[in-house]
Structures are given as structure tokens and as C-alpha cells.
Amino acid sequence: MAKEGADMTEETEYMIDKNVKKEIDNVETSGNAKEMRAVILSGFGGLNKLRVTKKAMPEPQDGEVKIRVKTCGLNFLDLMVRQGTIDNPPKPPLVPGFECSGIVESVGENTKGFEIGDRVMAFVNYNAWAEVVCAPVDFVYKMPDEMTFAEAAAFSLNFVAAYMMLFEVANLREGMSVLVHSVGGGVGQAVAQLCSTVPNVTVFGIASCFKHAAIRDSVAHLFDRNVDYIQEVKKISPEGVDIVLDCLCGENTGKGLSLLKPLGTYILYGASNMVTGETKSFFSFAKSWWQVEKVNPIKLYEENKVIAGFSLLNLLFKQGRCGLVKSVMDKLLCLYEEKKIKPVVDSLWALEEVKEAMQRIHDRGNIGKLILDVEKSPTPLHVFNPVFLLSPQPVAADGRPSLSLVLLEVSSCYKGVFPSHCHRKCLLIGVI
Amino acid sequence: MAKEGADMTEETEYMIDKNVKKEIDNVETSGNAKEMRAVILSGFGGLNKLRVTKKAMPEPQDGEVKIRVKTCGLNFLDLMVRQGTIDNPPKPPLVPGFECSGIVESVGENTKGFEIGDRVMAFVNYNAWAEVVCAPVDFVYKMPDEMTFAEAAAFSLNFVAAYMMLFEVANLREGMSVLVHSVGGGVGQAVAQLCSTVPNVTVFGIASCFKHAAIRDSVAHLFDRNVDYIQEVKKISPEGVDIVLDCLCGENTGKGLSLLKPLGTYILYGASNMVTGETKSFFSFAKSWWQVEKVNPIKLYEENKVIAGFSLLNLLFKQGRCGLVKSVMDKLLCLYEEKKIKPVVDSLWALEEVKEAMQRIHDRGNIGKLILDVEKSPTPLHVFNPVFLLSPQPVAADGRPSLSLVLLEVSSCYKGVFPSHCHRKCLLIGVI
Numbered sequence: 001m002a003k004e005g006a007d008m009t010e011e012t013e014y015m016i017d018k019n020v021k022k023e024i025d026n027v028e029t030s031g032n033a034k035e036m037r038a039v040i041l042s043g044f045g046g047l048n049k050l051r052v053t054k055k056a057m058p059e060p061q062d063g064e065v066k067i068r069v070k071t072c073g074l075n076f077l078d079l080m081v082r083q084g085t086i087d088n089p090p091k092p093p094l095v096p097g098f099e100c101s102g103i104v105e106s107v108g109e110n111t112k113g114f115e116i117g118d119r120v121m122a123f124v125n126y127n128a129w130a131e132v133v134c135a136p137v138d139f140v141y142k143m144p145d146e147m148t149f150a151e152a153a154a155f156s157l158n159f160v161a162a163y164m165m166l167f168e169v170a171n172l173r174e175g176m177s178v179l180v181h182s183v184g185g186g187v188g189q190a191v192a193q194l195c196s197t198v199p200n201v202t203v204f205g206i207a208s209c210f211k212h213a214a215i216r217d218s219v220a221h222l223f224d225r226n227v228d229y230i231q232e233v234k235k236i237s238p239e240g241v242d243i244v245l246d247c248l249c250g251e252n253t254g255k256g257l258s259l260l261k262p263l264g265t266y267i268l269y270g271a272s273n274m275v276t277g278e279t280k281s282f283f284s285f286a287k288s289w290w291q292v293e294k295v296n297p298i299k300l301y302e303e304n305k306v307i308a309g310f311s312l313l314n315l316l317f318k319q320g321r322c323g324l325v326k327s328v329m330d331k332l333l334c335l336y337e338e339k340k341i342k343p344v345v346d347s348l349w350a351l352e353e354v355k356e357a358m359q360r361i362h363d364r365g366n367i368g369k370l371i372l373d374v375e376k377s378p379t380p381l382h383v384f385n386p387v388f389l390l391s392p393q394p395v396a397a398d399g400r401p402s403l404s405l406v407l408l409e410v411s412s413c414y415k416g417v418f419p420s421h422c423h424r425k426c427l428l429i430g431v432i
Numbered sequence: 433m434a435k436e437g438a439d440m441t442e443e444t445e446y447m448i449d450k451n452v453k454k455e456i457d458n459v460e461t462s463g464n465a466k467e468m469r470a471v472i473l474s475g476f477g478g479l480n481k482l483r484v485t486k487k488a489m490p491e492p493q494d495g496e497v498k499i500r501v502k503t504c505g506l507n508f509l510d511l512m513v514r515q516g517t518i519d520n521p522p523k524p525p526l527v528p529g530f531e532c533s534g535i536v537e538s539v540g541e542n543t544k545g546f547e548i549g550d551r552v553m554a555f556v557n558y559n560a561w562a563e564v565v566c567a568p569v570d571f572v573y574k575m576p577d578e579m580t581f582a583e584a585a586a587f588s589l590n591f592v593a594a595y596m597m598l599f600e601v602a603n604l605r606e607g608m609s610v611l612v613h614s615v616g617g618g619v620g621q622a623v624a625q626l627c628s629t630v631p632n633v634t635v636f637g638i639a640s641c642f643k644h645a646a647i648r649d650s651v652a653h654l655f656d657r658n659v660d661y662i663q664e665v666k667k668i669s670p671e672g673v674d675i676v677l678d679c680l681c682g683e684n685t686g687k688g689l690s691l692l693k694p695l696g697t698y699i700l701y702g703a704s705n706m707v708t709g710e711t712k713s714f715f716s717f718a719k720s721w722w723q724v725e726k727v728n729p730i731k732l733y734e735e736n737k738v739i740a741g742f743s744l745l746n747l748l749f750k751q752g753r754c755g756l757v758k759s760v761m762d763k764l765l766c767l768y769e770e771k772k773i774k775p776v777v778d779s780l781w782a783l784e785e786v787k788e789a790m791q792r793i794h795d796r797g798n799i800g801k802l803i804l805d806v807e808k809s810p811t812p813l814h815v816f817n818p819v820f821l822l823s824p825q826p827v828a829a830d831g832r833p834s835l836s837l838v839l840l841e842v843s844s845c846y847k848g849v850f851p852s853h854c855h856r857k858c859l860l861i862g863v864i
Contacts, residue, residue, distance in 0.1 A: 087734055168695060169738060171603045253729050262751040263600060265738075268729045294726040297685050297700045300741030302519055304751060306601060306697075307739055309732030319694040319736060 038095045038130035039354050039372075044084030046278040047355040055095070058127075058134045060108035065140055067120060069102040070149035071348075072128045073157055074357050074370040075186070076247070076272050077313070082358070085274055090126065097128025097372075098313055101143060101152030111137055119143040121152040123325075125317040129351060131374055138322040141329050144337055154186060154343035154369035159332050160325055161269065161312045162190035165245055168328070169308050170265040176242040177202040179233060179259060181252065182272070183219055184211040186369035189344040191245060192218040197340050204233055204241060214367050225364075230255055240264065248273045254293035257305060265306040275362065344368030352378040470527045470562035471786050471804075476516030478710040479787040487527070490559075490566045492540035497572055499552060501534040502581035503780070504560045505589055506789050506802040507618070508679070508704050509745070514790070515712040517703075522558065529560025529804075530745055533575060533584030543569055551575040553584040555757075557749040561783060563806055570754040573761050576769055586618060586775035586801035591764050592757055593701065593744045594622035597677055600760070601740050602697040608674040609634040611665060611691060613684065614704070615651055616643040618801035621776040623677060624650040629772050636665055636673060646799050657796075662687055672696065680705045686725035689737060697738040707794065776800030784810035 034057040042049050060066040078096050080086050101121040104114050114120065114137060121143055122128075122135040143152045166172040172195070180191045183205030192215075195201040205219035206229055212222055223232045233241060242263075244256035247270030256266040295307050315321045335341045346366040349357040350373060357370050466489040474481050492498040510528050512518045533553040536546050546552065546569060554560075555571040575584045598604040604627070612623045615637030624647075627633040637651035638661055644654050655664045665673060674695075676688035679702030688698045727739050747753045767773045778798040781789040782805060789802050 164695075168603070171600070249730070262747055262753055263596075263756075266729075268733045271730065271733075292729055294728050295739070296726050297698075297724055297739060297741055298681070298703065300739065301700045301703075301743050302746060303741065304743055304747050305741060307727070307729060307732065309729055309735065309737060311733050311736055314734060315694055315736050321694055324695075 036131040039351050041092050041094050041096050043092045050354055052352050057132050060134045062108050062110045064108040064134045064136050065104050065114045066106045067102040067133045068105045069100045069131055069133055069374050071101050071153040072097045072372040073099040073153040079275055095127045095130050099123055099157045100128040100133055101149045113137055121156045123316055150345050150371050151343045153371050154345050158186040158190040160328055162187050162194050163328050163332055165267050165310050166194055169267055170243045174199045178243040179204040179241045180245040181206045181248050183207045184215050184367045189368050193341045208364050211367050260305050262304040267308045267310050269310040346370050348373040350376040350378040468563040471783050473524050473526050473528050475524045482786055484784050489564050492566045494540050494542045496540040496566045496568050497536050497546045498538045499534040499565045500537040501532045501563055501565055501806050503533050503585040504529045504804040505531040505585040511707055517706055517712050527559045527562050531555055531589045532560040532565055533581045545569055553588045555748055582777050582803050583775045585803050586777050590618040590622040592760055594619050594626050595760050597699050597742050598626055601699055602675045604630055606631045610675040611636040611673045612677045613638045613680050615639045616647050616799045621800050625773045640796050643799050692737050694736040699740045699742050701742040778802050780805040782808040782810040
């Protein structure tokens with residue numbers, strides 16, 4: 001039986017859980033199909049619900065291509081899938097992941113536009129975190145020659161979402177101003193770059209303080225996520241902003257609406273505030289839900305305001321808008337080839353390191369996109385890596401570590417500059 | 433003391449109420465200023481609160497022009513002002529009216545861009561329904577030579593509102609579909625015309641059955657206001673529409689949202705359902721308010737929908753967006769000069785006929801805009817005009833009068849084809 005919580009994390013990170021494997025194989029493997037490695041979510045919950053295991057390799061159906069996956073994107077939404085906090089989640093066991101890049105290995109019947117060997121990126125409705133994925137051609141896009149596989153996995157979801165929010169929903173034009181939460185993340189960096197393609201657009205960004213040095217050039221005004229951003233924005237622009245992009249939800253919805261100029265647009269595109277701990281917290285969920293201000297249309301009329309919701313995955317997989325998304329992708333690939341936009345990759349992780357990658361995004365440690373690199377070997381276990389103790393406040397207000405302790409941690413995760421999972425076994429070696 | 437309701441309507445329509453006149457003069461006349469005729473709202477309530485009276489003529493201040501008014505626009509909102517059902521109404525007595533056209537008679541100091549004799553149209557924050565109006569130049573626009581004064585008063589508010597909703601808020605583009613309530617009204621007809629300037633836009637319009645013959649060519653699909661329009665639209669377009677423009681409010685908000693395609697935009701720009709009788713009805717008001725669906729942003733996220741409110745007058749007079757409106761007016765005047773749009777004038781009324789004009793808009797009897805023509809003489813009293821009896825259902829489903837009675841009515845109002853104020857003294861002369 002799988003262990004829970006902190007105990008579990010002492011296991012080898014790329015160990016294949018045989019219990020889960022059996023369970024999955026019983027459900028999904030049929031006959032003598034070839035096998036592939038995949039990340040399996042055995043049930044909703046914490047990191048311990050994720051395992052790399054073998055799974056029957058899919059074969060392309062009519063109108064599908066089979067992709068030998070090189071890289072996959074990891075999004076905050078994947079944490080919510082793991083916890084089961086999304087609307088109508090599919091029944092586990094399942095392979096998470098909504099986007100990948102790779103090489104076309106074969107094509108199904110009646111499949112046009114792609115050939116074996118094509119370098120592609122794709123949206124999939126789950127199943128991306130595997131060595132092989134099959135996807136209908138409507139969701140597959142050829143990669144520019146100069147784009148790396150890691151860039152491709154960092155490109156599709158983030159830039160399409162950012163573009164559609166700015167230009168399809170909010171009608172961004174010259175001289176406007178945009179406030180974006182989590183500007184250090186994948187979508188946030190895409191928003192900042194796309195805003196720079198329109199003259200005189202002012203971007204207000206909110207991000208954890210320790211990211212500011214790295215992303216300062218991408219926005220005009222940068223605020224720490226712990227400050228009262230309403231006051232900070234109003235100091236600079238008393239009238240507010242034209243567009244607010246909010247991936248947090250909760251009380252930020254009312255705050256965002258209050259910051260809008262007349263004819264301004266608030267867009268909710270995520271609910272990361274609903275995720276607090278490793279597992280689903282009904283308290284956080286209920287708090288966020290309760291804090292979301294239900295909007296009276298008559299108030300919008302009086303104030304000349306617009307409120308919108310945007311979910312790219314629903315648009316693609318529930319609402320059948322792949323044609324529109326394709327046209328957006330074409331525009332974005334032009335901008336990429338003109339070198340006006342370039343995806344920001346935070347870090348590459350082996351499939352077996354998915355838990356550490358998820359912890360990093362949970363801790364808002366990333367700048368840009370986290371990528372699962374299918375061909376990457378996992379980091380060797382039991383190396384000693386110096387890290388800083390972070391609890392309870394990762395860094396002081398000036399960006400320096402708040403406690404000057406140097407530790408050696410028994411851990412495989414050395415990627416996070418300030419990982420917050422230092423509740424693991426640590427060995428104090430000195431105070432400096 | 434002013435009489436109430438039906439009794440009052442027996443008075444001459446252009447009689448100056450001396451009690452009200454004294455009251456107004458005490459409040460507003462100063463010294464030996466010249467006088468002018470104006471429609472005065474002496475208090476919130478029914479038609480009896482309106483009188484034409486003499487009032488001190490305003491003189492232009494710095495940055496203002498003084499306009500000798502030729503025509504004024506009458507909007508549904510003026511009924512709500514009369515009843516006092518708008519948000520934060522000003523204190524009566526007041527001169528209603530938000531738009532007019534006329535000739536510049538003088539200019540204040542530091543007033544640039546206009547000269548005496550210029551033909552202009554203007555937005556004003558009340559006071560339009562008078563022989564003379566002063567307005568800051570930011571709200572005044574020169575009329576094209578070929579535009580009549582009646583067209584100008586029918587142009588400004590309706591076309592600017594329609595344009596901004598379609599292109600500033602909702603981002604109308606080729607191939608989209610639009611549902612518009614009250615398509616026979618001034619804004620509705622402007623929406624239909626503007627939609628025709630974009631390729632392959634499909635307009636679904638809702639209007640009273642008896643208007644259909646007159647407006648059939650302006651929209652692709654026309655529904656009676658009493659049918660279940662959700663079902664009718666879905667029969668033609670199962671996915672719904674891209675844009676819903678709603679001036680009714682109440683239960684139509686939820687219905688409109690449910691009809692949106694993904695990425696579709698619902699815009700609330702009026703609340704005419706709150707007006708039922710001649711005077712403010714708290715029941716209607718409360719019912720409409722209660723029926724308005726408060727919107728959960730998380731639902732918008734799941735469904736990829738946009739909800740907006742639009743109030744041109746708030747935008748102009750509370751939110752200082754006259755620069756943006758000026759740029760919209762410039763675009764509209766180009767379209768007018770290219771003969772792509774042309775305001776639809778329903779009828780012209782003397783200032784003294786404002787009650788009849790209001791009753792006509794209350795009864796949704798108009799096709800296009802109702803105009804107050806300041807230079808027009810009121811219709812002679814006590815003439816016999818044949819009209820049809822309308823109550824309780826104005827016309828049968830096939831568009832013909834539901835009762836074949838011919839009446840002679842003692843009334844000054846012969847303009848309405850189907851006026852519903854036939855509760856006045858009537859003389860039945862035959863059944864045909």
C-alpha cells in the first residue's frame with residue numbers, strides 16, 4: 001500500500017510502484033501491445049499518488065497521429081487534477097498532462113497533413129506525460145525548425161492562452177494597461193511578451209519577491225505578491241488598468257474588478273488559490289469559492305465593466321474550438337519566427353522527477369515553464385545538496401534568505417533554489 | 433396642484449402649468465436673463481410631471497458652445513429618469529434629455545473648434561429638451577452637410593452606443609452572430625446596420641410582431657417578443673450566438689448568457705423591463721432586480737463566457753471618456769458619409785407633445801428614433817382622429833389588429849399607429 005505524505009517522499013523518486021503498476025495494467029493493458037513509460041495518477045490526492053509505470057502503448061485511430069514524445073508541459077492545473085479539485089475530473093487511474101512535443105512516429109488512416117518524422121507539438125485531453133501519445137490532427141501543430149522540443153512544450157498552452165485572453169477576449173490595443181498575477185509563471189511571461197508586441201502597453205506584474213531580479217525587464221511595474229497591489233497600482237495609475245488577468249481567484253476577483261478602468265476587462269483563467277496544501281483542502285476550496293464575488297450585471301452596467309472566464313482546455317476539448325485555436329497558433333508561430341516572442345523554460349525534469357517538479361510549481365518557485373523531459377535520466381539519489389532553510393518565510397523582504405543557516409539535505413531535489421519541502425530529514429552543519 | 437393619471441391627460445398638452453412655472457422660476461431664473469421654452473420635469477412620476485415652460489436661457493461658460501436646438505432625441509432612459517428609476521437621479525425640477533442637434537449661436541471664452549453658425553449635434557448631461565443648450569466642446573460634434581437635424585438627433589446616442597458595444601466591448605468580426613432585443617428601436621436599428629458593415633454577420637432580432645414588416649430586411653432572423661426566443665435561436669443555430677445585446681434586463685440576463693457560444697459576450701445596456709406602468713413600480717423594479725442572475729466568475733471560466741455592462745451616459749458624464757467617444761463618432765461619421773449607415777427616424781414631435789412621444793416609446797410603438805422637434809407646432813387639440821383599439825393585445829399573431837373596432841378619439845396624439853393610451857375618452861362609432 002502506498003505510503004502517505006512525508007514518509008513517502010523518502011522513497012526513490014523514480015521507483016515504479018508495483019502495486020500501482022498491477023492495478024493500471026489490469027485496467028489498461030490489453031493483449032501483447034507494446035509498452036511505454038508513463039506517469040500514472042492512481043487516485044486523487046498528494047504527490048504519492050503519482051508513479052512512473054509501464055503502460056500499453058496507444059496506436060493512432062482514424063485522423064490521429066502517434067507522437068514519440070520528447071517533452072511535456074507541466075501546469076498549475078495539473079496540481080488541481082492530482083488533487084481532484086477540477087470540475088468533473090475523469091476517473092483515475094489516468095495519465096496526466098495536456099501538452100507535449102515530439103516526433104510523429106506513425107499516422108492513422110485518413111490522417112492528412114502530417115508525415116512520419118514531423119516535429120510537432122500537441123494538445124491532448126490527458127495522457128501527455130508518457131513516451132508515446134496519440135492525438136487527433138486538429139490538436140497537432142508543426143514546430144518551426146529553430147524551436148527546441150522544450151520550447152515547444154513551453155509554447156503551446158501558455159502562449160495560446162495568453163494570446164486569446166489579450167486579443168480574443170479583451171481586445172488589447174495600443175496604449176492600454178494590463179495587470180497580470182503570477183507574471184513569473186509560464187502564462188505570465190507569455191502575457192508580458194505579447195504585450196510588448198503592441199505599442200505603448202504598460203504591464204503591471206505581480207510575483208514573489210525573489211523572482212523580481214530575473215523578470216524585472218519583462219514588465220513596467222513589478223509588485224511583490226504579498227503587498228496590497230490595489231494601492232500600488234493606484235499610486236501609479238489612479239484610474240486603474242484596462243485588463244486584469246487573474247489565475248488566482250478568490251478575493252482577487254473582487255479586487256481585480258475594482259481596479260478596472262471603464263470598459264476594462266477582468267479575466268479569470270485559473271483558481272490556484274484553491275490549492276494550499278499537498279492534498280485537496282475543502283477549507284481552502286470553500287474559502288476561495290466564498291470569496292469569489294458573484295457579479296451583478298446591473299453593477300457592470302453602471303460601471304461599464306466586463307468580466308470574463310477563460311479556460312483553453314474547455315475551449316479545446318469540451319467546446320470544440322480547435323479551428324479557432326489553430327488560427328491563433330498560426331499567428332503565434334509567425335511572431336515566434338519574427339523573434340518577437342520566445343517561451344521561457346524554467347527547468348527540465350525526468351518523468352520520474354514529476355513530484356519534485358510539481359512541488360516546485362506548488363511553491364511558486366518557477367520562472368517560466370516547467371518541462372518534463374521524457375528522455376532525461378532522473379537525478380541520482382542520496383546526494384548531498386546544500387540548500388537554505390526556508391520556513392516559515394522563504395526569504396526576507398529584501399530578497400535574501402531570512403535565516404542564515406546552511407543545511408545538507410538528504411534529497412534528490414536540488415533544482416529548487418528555495419524549495420519549501422525542507423521538512424524532510426535535514427542535517428544542520430552550521431550557522432553562518 | 434397637478435392632477436394625476438387619466439384626469440390629467442385631458443388637459444391641453446402644451447398648456448404651461450403655472451404652478452410649476454412659478455416653482456421653476458423661483459429656483460432657476462436669475463435676474464433679467466432671456467427666457468426660452470423647455471420641457472420641465474417637476475418631480476419623479478407619471479406623464480403629468482412634464483410641462484413645457486419658460487426658463488432662463490443659459491449662457492456658455494469657458495470651453496462651451498451655446499446651441500440653438502433644432503431637434504432632441506427621446507430614449508427609453510428618459511422614461512426611467514421621469515419615473516426616478518435610474519441610479520442616483522438628480523433632484524427635480526430638471527430639464528430632461530441627453531442629446532440634441534442645432535446651430536451654434538455663440539461660444540464661450542477659450543472655446544476652440546466651433547464657430548457661430550456651425551451645424552452640430554451634442555451629448556448633454558440633462559437639459560437637452562429646450563430651445564437653447566450649452567455644452568462643453570468635448571461633447572459637441574459637427575454634422576455632415578447632408579445630415580438633417582432630425583437624423584443628427586437620431587444618430588449620436590444610438591449609433592455610438594451600438595458601435596461601442598459591437599466593436600469596443602464585444603469585438604465583432606467576420607462570421608459572427610448577434611442577438612439583439614428591441615431591434616425595432618433606435619439602438620436596435622443602429623446595431624443591425626453596423627452589423628451589415630462586417631462580412632457574414634448574422635443578426636437575430638426580437639421585436640413586436642406588428643413591426644416585422646417594416647424591419648424584416650434589416651435582420652436575418654426576426655422573432656416576436658412574446659415567443660421563446662431561446663428555442664427559436666437554437667433551432668437555427670444550436671450552438672447559440674456570439675453576442676447578445678440586452679436592453680431589457682431581468683430574466684433576459686440569464687437567458688442571454690445561456691445562448692452564448694464559447695467566447696461569446698453578453699452585454700446589458702438597459703433595463704426597460706423595470707418600467708411597466710406610467711409611474712415607478714417597486715414590484716416591477718424588485719422583480720427585475722431579483723430575476724437578474726448574479727454571475728459566478730467560476731462559471732464563466734468553465735463556460736468561456738463574457739458578461740459586460742454598457743452605459744454610454746455614464747461613460748461620458750461620470751467616467752470622462754469623451755475622447756474615446758469622439759474617436760468613435762469620427763468613425764461613424766465616415767460610415768455615414770459612405771452611406772453605409774443611416775439613422776432611422778420614427779416620428780417628430782413638438783416639445784408640447786412630449787407626453788405622447790413618451791407614451792409611444794413606453795408602448796414600444798416606435799420603429800427607430802423618436803425626435804422632439806423644437807420648431808414644430810403642436811398638433812391642434814380636439815380633432816377627431818381614427819385609431820384602432822389596442823387593449824389588451826395590440827395586434828393578433830398575424831400582425832393585424834386584434835379587434836376590428838374603429839374609434840374616434842378626443843386626443844392630440846395621432847402619430848402612433850397603435851397607441852395604447854386608448855383608455856382616454858373614446859367615442860365608439862362602429863364595429864366593422
